[in-house]
Amino acid sequence: MILTELKKGEKATILNLSGTTELVQQRLLDLGITEGEEVCYKCALPFGGPCMLEVCGQCIGLRRREAKEIQVVRT
Amino acid sequence: MEVALLGNPNTGKTSLFNELTGSYEYVGNWTGVTVDKKVGTLKKQIGQLIDLPGVYALNPISKDEGIASQYLLENRCTSTLNIVDASGLSRNLHLTIQLLEFGKPLVIGLNMVDVAKSRGIAIDVHQLSEELNVPVLPIIARTGKGCRDILDYFSLENQHVSHFSIDYGEKIEKAIENISDLLHEEQLNHRWLALQLLQGNQIVLDHIKTNKGIDLERIQRIIQELDKQIEEVEKCSLARAIYSKRKQIINDILEKVITKEKNSDRTFTDIIDSIVTNKFLGIPIFLSIMYFIFHMTFNWIGTPVSDWLDGFFSGSLSEWIGQGLQAVHATPFIRALILNGLIAGVGGVIVFVPQMIVLFFFISLIEDSGYMARVALVMDRIMQVAGLNGKSFIPLVIGFGCNIPGIMASRSIEQPKERLITVLITPLMSCSARLAVYSLFAGAFFAEYQALVVLSLYVLGVILALVMAKVFSFFLKHEHSVFIVELPPYRVPNAKTLFRSTWDKSKGFVKKATTFILGGTVVIWLLSYAGPHGLNVNIDQSFLALVCGYIAPLVAPLGFGTWQAGTALVSGFLAKEAVVSTMSIVYHAPHSGTLTGVISQAFTPLQAYTFMVFSLLYIPCLSTVPAIYKEVGTRKLTWFTVMYCVALAYIVSLVIYQVGRLMGF
Ligand SMILES: Nc1nc2c(ncn2[C@@H]2O[C@H](COP(=O)(O)OP(=O)(O)O)[C@@H](O)[C@H]2O)c(=O)[nH]1
Numbered sequence: 001m002i003l004t005e006l007k008k009g010e011k012a013t014i015l016n017l018s019g020t021t022e023l024v025q026q027r028l029l030d031l032g033i034t035e036g037e038e039v040c041y042k043c044a045l046p047f048g049g050p051c052m053l054e055v056c057g058q059c060i061g062l063r064r065r066e067a068k069e070i071q072v073v074r075t
Numbered sequence: 076m077e078v079a080l081l082g083n084p085n086t087g088k089t090s091l092f093n094e095l096t097g098s099y100e101y102v103g104n105w106t107g108v109t110v111d112k113k114v115g116t117l118k119k120q121i122g123q124l125i126d127l128p129g130v131y132a133l134n135p136i137s138k139d140e141g142i143a144s145q146y147l148l149e150n151r152c153t154s155t156l157n158i159v160d161a162s163g164l165s166r167n168l169h170l171t172i173q174l175l176e177f178g179k180p181l182v183i184g185l186n187m188v189d190v191a192k193s194r195g196i197a198i199d200v201h202q203l204s205e206e207l208n209v210p211v212l213p214i215i216a217r218t219g220k221g222c223r224d225i226l227d228y229f230s231l232e233n234q235h236v237s238h239f240s241i242d243y244g245e246k247i248e249k250a251i252e253n254i255s256d257l258l259h260e261e262q263l264n265h266r267w268l269a270l271q272l273l274q275g276n277q278i279v280l281d282h283i284k285t286n287k288g289i290d291l292e293r294i295q296r297i298i299q300e301l302d303k304q305i306e307e308v309e310k311c312s313l314a315r316a317i318y319s320k321r322k323q324i325i326n327d328i329l330e331k332v333i334t335k336e337k338n339s340d341r342t343f344t345d346i347i348d349s350i351v352t353n354k355f356l357g358i359p360i361f362l363s364i365m366y367f368i369f370h371m372t373f374n375w376i377g378t379p380v381s382d383w384l385d386g387f388f389s390g391s392l393s394e395w396i397g398q399g400l401q402a403v404h405a406t407p408f409i410r411a412l413i414l415n416g417l418i419a420g421v422g423g424v425i426v427f428v429p430q431m432i433v434l435f436f437f438i439s440l441i442e443d444s445g446y447m448a449r450v451a452l453v454m455d456r457i458m459q460v461a462g463l464n465g466k467s468f469i470p471l472v473i474g475f476g477c478n479i480p481g482i483m484a485s486r487s488i489e490q491p492k493e494r495l496i497t498v499l500i501t502p503l504m505s506c507s508a509r510l511a512v513y514s515l516f517a518g519a520f521f522a523e524y525q526a527l528v529v530l531s532l533y534v535l536g537v538i539l540a541l542v543m544a545k546v547f548s549f550f551l552k553h554e555h556s557v558f559i560v561e562l563p564p565y566r567v568p569n570a571k572t573l574f575r576s577t578w579d580k581s582k583g584f585v586k587k588a589t590t591f592i593l594g595g596t597v598v599i600w601l602l603s604y605a606g607p608h609g610l611n612v613n614i615d616q617s618f619l620a621l622v623c624g625y626i627a628p629l630v631a632p633l634g635f636g637t638w639q640a641g642t643a644l645v646s647g648f649l650a651k652e653a654v655v656s657t658m659s660i661v662y663h664a665p666h667s668g669t670l671t672g673v674i675s676q677a678f679t680p681l682q683a684y685t686f687m688v689f690s691l692l693y694i695p696c697l698s699t700v701p702a703i704y705k706e707v708g709t710r711k712l713t714w715f716t717v718m719y720c721v722a723l724a725y726i727v728s729l730v731i732y733q734v735g736r737l738m739g740f
């Protein structure tokens with residue numbers, strides 16, 4: 001399943017990041033977001049706005065379009 | 076000795092820098108506060124400390140990150156101080172490893188131990204130091220705890236050079252060896268250079284290119300070959316393979332070093348975030364906060380104090396100085412210069428200091444609390460419509476204080492196109508100097524609705540900026556827009572930081588008033604005092620009136636075709652607050668009462684509003700122009716920025732004035 005299908009507050013493990021663009025992938029790695037890490041989908045802003053994630057105790061904001069490219073599995 | 080201060084963004088590098096050098100540089104709780112190299116002298120004069128923009132890795136994406144890598148390549152530092160956020164070790168150590176590989180003496184400042192502790196993370200400092208084979212000093216940069224140890228450490232004669240090295244596996248090691256052999260011309264650590272090249276670090280590659288003695292083609296062939304092999308065997312890119320290896324080592328180390336008591340309560344940050352980034356409330360809350368800030372600035376605190384100061388300047392102070400001058404038998408010329416020129420002009424600007432302090436205080440509060448990154452998040456959707464991303468909104472908010480740091484803050488935006496557009500539109504932000512103009516006019520014409528009228532100008536600036544951004548984006552090459560922002564935990568702002576940051580921002584304004592504006596005021600006054608028929612002429616016959624009379628017809632369609640307004644606008648190019656100091660002089664007549672009184676007779680409310688709009692937009696001030704040049708890189712684009720502002724101001728003011736007139740205002 002993809003990240004944005006999670007419900008608010010749900011947790012999942014990241015399976016695959018390779019769908020995102022090179023630049024986004026590098027930034028995600030910089031922030032410690034990699035395959036195998038647990039991610040919590042915290043909320044999303046309206047009208048297709050960005051969403052908020054928590055990974056390794058660290059919150060980040062990410063465009064929904066990018067988040068849709070991240071594959072996860074519910075834990 | 077030159078010590079480089081490196082670490083991930085927002086880990087407290089600048090706080091430590093201030094602590095160790097006793098200076099004040101800009102501190103804030105979001106990524107991208109420091110965007111330039113800052114040099115300071117370590118206490119006890121033991122050497123220089125260089126504060127650098129935060130980086131996650133030495134392979135830069137944005138422009139500010141490039142500055143840090145570039146600095147390392149200059150090979151000037153004698154040792155490195157790596158600040159590591161104790162509450163996010165696993166991420167921070169990636170940079171640490173790369174710095175260890177860099178091969179200069181290194182010491183780790185383990186910062187934010189207070190935050191780690193409150194999250195139930197216990198770190199075995201001794202073990203960490205053992206694992207990495209470098210000294211680790213726990214500190215709290217914010218309060219200065221432990222910072223002495225760092226100073227003491229640097230006072231030591233021989234510093235520890237680490238021998239920390241990761242085994243990246245047979246294939247990669249072989250390639251490192253082969254590349255290193257080709258690099259013997261280089262001063263910098265070969266293994267480090269080789270690894271950075273393998274990771275695809277563009278800045279290192281550019282650096283190698285400048286060294287003619289190196290066989291670049293062979294290096295690139297080695298890299299390509301290895302890349303292919305790794306792709307086949309491990310099904311991932313070479314850079315990724317190196318990253319994974321480091322991550323594995325980090326996990327092994329942390330296993331031994333960290334003990335974490337699980338506590339998964341909703342933190343303070345979670346609770347606030349569930350409100351301020353709420354689906355429906357996010358944007359309304361942001362707008363309410365802005366409105367509240369203006370209300371504080373104008374109606375509740377700023378204006379009353381400013382009014383009192385104004386009364387003091389034009390009343391008691393002028394009287395005392397007048398009497399003093401009389402007592403020392405000063406000539407009428409000197410008396411007029413001081414009373415009608417300096418006190419009216421400089422005083423006219425200084426009276427707005429209280430309002431500015433209030434505004435700066437709130438901007439600092441937003442910066443230091445951690446709300447800034449949330450603003451970027453909440454505004455992203457709107458910014459996307461304008462062809463930008465939420466991070467572009469941060470320079471705009473900072474631009475409310477002063478356009479120059481706003482323009483510089485754009486460096487942390489990843490995409491070159493979005494960065495350029497952000498620089499182009501930031502001069503449309505209503506900076507605090509423009510606030511002086513609004514205060515004067517809004518106070519004279521719209522006393523009851525001051526906060527609302529002023530807010531409308533700020534909003535107008537933002538809306539026009541977004542419209543222009545959209546227009547510009549049509550003319551630039553399309554790039555995939557990205558938006559990733561780190562949302563730091565909220566921190567209760569530190570009183571000391573808040574105070575210093577407010578003062579630091581206000582200081583510039585006071586300094587400008589007492590140097591630049593003072594000089595300009597004297598010139599303007601002299602021009603208004605002298606005319607073709609000698610000195611002490613009627614002001615309408617002065618040189619000033621004659622020369623600026625030519626400008627008046629140009630701006631007449633906008634409703635303020637007087638030479639006084641023309642003069643004010645010309646000097647406003649030097650600094651926006653000079654509009655006010657100039658008006659104080661040109662409208663200054665003995666016994667005419669306060670400036671507000673004179674102005675409310677010289678303009679109609681519609682003209683006043685149009686004048687404010689024009690002042691908001693018409694040109695970036697003189698000190699902003701070099702900042703724009705530095706970011707856009709070409710003269711042509713700098714000229715373009717200045718000229719489009721003039722054109723935009725003219726068109727918008729024209730529309731407002733003419734439509735307003737038709738509507739009967
Ligand atoms: N709780 C806590 N906060 C800190 C500490 N050091 C810095 N901060 C805060 O962290 C934020 C970022 O600091 P700054 O020095 O600008 O970080 P830089 O981006 O690395 O230069 C500021 O809000 C500081 O007040 C610390 O040891 N403990």
Ligand SMILES: [Mg+2]
Binds near residue numbers: 088102109127128
């Ligand atoms: Mg900093």
